[in-house]
Amino acid sequence: MRNVTADNITEVFAAYFGPDTDPRLRQVLLALARHLHDFAREVRLTHAEWRKGLEFLEWAGRITGPERNEFVLLSDVLGLSSLVDMMHSVPGATSSSVLGPFHVSNPPPLPIGGDLKGAWEGEVVLVQGLVRDMQGNPIPGATLDIWQTAPNGMYSSQDPEQDIHSFHALMTADETGRYAFTTVRPVPYTVPDDGPVGEILRAAGRHPWRPSHLHMIVAAPGFRTLVTEIFPEDDPYLDEDTVFGVRADLIMRYQPQPAGSFPAEGFALSGKVDGPWSRVDFDLVLAPEGVEEAQAAAAG
Amino acid sequence: MRNVTADNITEVFAAYFGPDTDPRLRQVLLALARHLHDFAREVRLTHAEWRKGLEFLEWAGRITGPERNEFVLLSDVLGLSSLVDMMHSVPGATSSSVLGPFHVSNPPPLPIGGDLKGAWEGEVVLVQGLVRDMQGNPIPGATLDIWQTAPNGMYSSQDPEQDIHSFHALMTADETGRYAFTTVRPVPYTVPDDGPVGEILRAAGRHPWRPSHLHMIVAAPGFRTLVTEIFPEDDPYLDEDTVFGVRADLIMRYQPQPAGSFPAEGFALSGKVDGPWSRVDFDLVLAPEGVEEAQAAAAG
Numbered sequence: 001m002r003n004v005t006a007d008n009i010t011e012v013f014a015a016y017f018g019p020d021t022d023p024r025l026r027q028v029l030l031a032l033a034r035h036l037h038d039f040a041r042e043v044r045l046t047h048a049e050w051r052k053g054l055e056f057l058e059w060a061g062r063i064t065g066p067e068r069n070e071f072v073l074l075s076d077v078l079g080l081s082s083l084v085d086m087m088h089s090v091p092g093a094t095s096s097s098v099l100g101p102f103h104v105s106n107p108p109p110l111p112i113g114g115d116l117k118g119a120w121e122g123e124v125v126l127v128q129g130l131v132r133d134m135q136g137n138p139i140p141g142a143t144l145d146i147w148q149t150a151p152n153g154m155y156s157s158q159d160p161e162q163d164i165h166s167f168h169a170l171m172t173a174d175e176t177g178r179y180a181f182t183t184v185r186p187v188p189y190t191v192p193d194d195g196p197v198g199e200i201l202r203a204a205g206r207h208p209w210r211p212s213h214l215h216m217i218v219a220a221p222g223f224r225t226l227v228t229e230i231f232p233e234d235d236p237y238l239d240e241d242t243v244f245g246v247r248a249d250l251i252m253r254y255q256p257q258p259a260g261s262f263p264a265e266g267f268a269l270s271g272k273v274d275g276p277w278s279r280v281d282f283d284l285v286l287a288p289e290g291v292e293e294a295q296a297a298a299a300g
Numbered sequence: 301m302r303n304v305t306a307d308n309i310t311e312v313f314a315a316y317f318g319p320d321t322d323p324r325l326r327q328v329l330l331a332l333a334r335h336l337h338d339f340a341r342e343v344r345l346t347h348a349e350w351r352k353g354l355e356f357l358e359w360a361g362r363i364t365g366p367e368r369n370e371f372v373l374l375s376d377v378l379g380l381s382s383l384v385d386m387m388h389s390v391p392g393a394t395s396s397s398v399l400g401p402f403h404v405s406n407p408p409p410l411p412i413g414g415d416l417k418g419a420w421e422g423e424v425v426l427v428q429g430l431v432r433d434m435q436g437n438p439i440p441g442a443t444l445d446i447w448q449t450a451p452n453g454m455y456s457s458q459d460p461e462q463d464i465h466s467f468h469a470l471m472t473a474d475e476t477g478r479y480a481f482t483t484v485r486p487v488p489y490t491v492p493d494d495g496p497v498g499e500i501l502r503a504a505g506r507h508p509w510r511p512s513h514l515h516m517i518v519a520a521p522g523f524r525t526l527v528t529e530i531f532p533e534d535d536p537y538l539d540e541d542t543v544f545g546v547r548a549d550l551i552m553r554y555q556p557q558p559a560g561s562f563p564a565e566g567f568a569l570s571g572k573v574d575g576p577w578s579r580v581d582f583d584l585v586l587a588p589e590g591v592e593e594a595q596a597a598a599a600g
Contacts (some may be wrong), residue, residue: 002531002538003548006386009379012544018505025503028343031376040383043331050375050384055370061361071357075350078333079309083340084350086306203325205318221350231302238302244312248303 010037058197063195067157069101076100076243077206081087086247090224090295092134093287095247097229101109104156106107107145110169113267115182118166122151122184124269124277125254130177131218138177139286142220145170148186149212158192174179182269185254185278186212200207201242208242209234214252216284223286230282254278310337314393356496363495367457369401373497376400376543377506386547390524390595392434393587395547397529401508402455407445410469413567414483418466422451422484424562424569424577425554430477431518438477439586442520445470448486449512458492482569485554485578486512488537501542508542511535514552516584523586530582554578 004012020253060070071091076080076098083098110116117124117285131142147168149155156162173179190208193201201208213229230246230252231238238246255278263275303310313333334469360370364473375381383535385396410416417424431442447468449455456462458574474480474486490508501508529545531538531553539545555578562573 004382004546006383009383009386009544013379016504016506016540016542021504021505028345028349029340029504031343033380035335035342036380036381038337039331039389041379043328044387045328045384047388048408049328050380054369054371054375058361058364058369058503061358061371064358064361069354069358071354071361074352080336080340080350082304083306083309083337084345084347086304086309087341087344088347102527103425106378126399138523138543147525156452156580182409198331202587203322204316204329206316233531240316242316243310244304246302251302 001012004224005108010034010111013037034289038085056200059196068192068252070192070195070197071196072101073191073202073243076245077191077197077201082244085227088292089247090134090287090291092285093224093291094218094226094228094283094285095249096227097247097250098243099132099217099227099243100229100243102159103145103147103159103215103217104164104168107147107168110146110171111268112171112178113180113182113270114169114171115268116146116148116167117170117182117184118161120151120184123275124182124273125185126180126182126212126257126262126267126277127280127282128178128180129283131179131220131286132172132177134285134287137229138173138175139220139223140175140177141282142173142177142179142218142223143170144179144284145217145219146181147215149189151184151187153187153189157194168257182265182267183214185232187215188212188235191242206242207225207240209237210241210243213235213245213248218284218286220286222289224289225292226284226286230280240293252280252282254280274291306341310334310577313352316373321469327487345385345403354407356500359496370495372399372401373491373495373543376395376545377497377501381542382557385527387487388592389547390434390587392585393524393582393591394526394528394583394585395549396527397545397547398543398551399517399527400529400543401449402457403445403517404457404464404468407447407467407468410438410471411568412471412474412480413482413566413570414417414469416446416448416467416469416483417482417579420451420484424573425483425580426482426557426562427514427580427582428478428575428600429581429583431473431479431520431586432477433523433584434585434587438473438475439520439523440473440475440477442473442477442479442523442586442589443470444479444516445517445519446481446482446586447515450485451488453487453489471498480567482567483514484594485532486514488512488535506542507540507574509537510541510543511537511546513545515530518584518586520586522589524591526584526586528584530580550590552579552580552582554580586598 156166193208218226456466493508518526
């Protein structure tokens, strides 16, 4: 077109696709361009605002690397990450929630009953539950990749004081689907706000806090891998997670336990916990592989 | 919200804004999030597609630097850059068109009648015209920041063989608003397609070609700075510019001139051009500063 206009540019964009373009790719790319164009037209985006947006992306690019991903964080605070999670959650299975930028590869194995907190101080929390399918059957041998903040509010990848695998572990459920470990409470923390995302949050009058949570990636052959987080019911930020990660079914309860009642066997800390401790019971329900496709086929 | 859903997330996002947020920032950011959410819902964006999009942004970040800006290019091939240009063009003034990623700062001054092509071979093209206002009055002393590809299809910033200021110049119009220079024809070229933008173009069955063009940034006190490009009417890519830059009023004509007719005076090349040459007459019409605001106020 030698006469592209503000009104016809989306049609011109659509006309540029080649005849052999993959239909799904065409659908996604055309919808992306159309919504981008509609956004720009709706707000009558100025050059200065367009330039500012590009500068934010450039800035995000400069600070993104193996241990920090500002693009994921941008998607998180815009609600896009959570929206994608929620659209593909399966009713009846545990909801998924944002992966976040702090997952570390190759976590060290931790046996059932192992301790995640290492040398860190704090009230012991015992977390346990079953990994099961949507019919209630245990999933023996499911793996749980578990990570959380240290009591100082930092993940290992943010904190030069911590080993990179501090508060990261890989656990394999037993033949009954059971997992169990001890730790200390994760704490609320702020997402990194010294980059463009922080500038956006401040400009929007938003805080950078997330409620405290335990991250898990739960996987087993024949099941959809579940990326999720679980949140305590009494966290002050539960209703205003800056990355929109909380779902009703991901809320856990710290159940206070009296001093001296810690299990005598089966835990690395058995015999070492004298004071009060807390217990969390949380089952993880996996959807079968292909369930979404089957539901879509049934609906369609 | 502890119960964010795929249906209410845009409202939750809106509720997070602080009470003192700048109204324009709120409008732009909320519209951006809403269109992003609508896009994701409309195509039911998958985790794999979301991840792929983030990887493209990360890749763009890694290759963006002082001499290459993949984010600008992404905006260009999606039509966003041109849309922003067109929305703010003023009827009656020369249309703006994409800046592109190849502008270089501090171009060397070139006197009126100067030569831009340096030692490069090729048929001489004489480009001249007036810088004027929307009533036809000349704008004495307007500055023209001019740049183009070398005959090898590369801008100086892409080509280690060229000086960084090769085919870049800053000209000041005379008291009649006139500018004039000699050069060789710019040539069609491909946008850089060895990055994520290239992958998108290939996946969409699109070519990376732009029609040949001369870039100009024209500025004068009291007038809106014009960022534009002019395109020859016979270029094979005129109707399929991969960055959507062509506008009807930005088309120029190479007017063939007989051998021996090159002006005897007033040009650096006077006395040095024996063969046939071409001439382009192109006036640049600037809108007054604040015209858009005045039009918006009048409209509404």
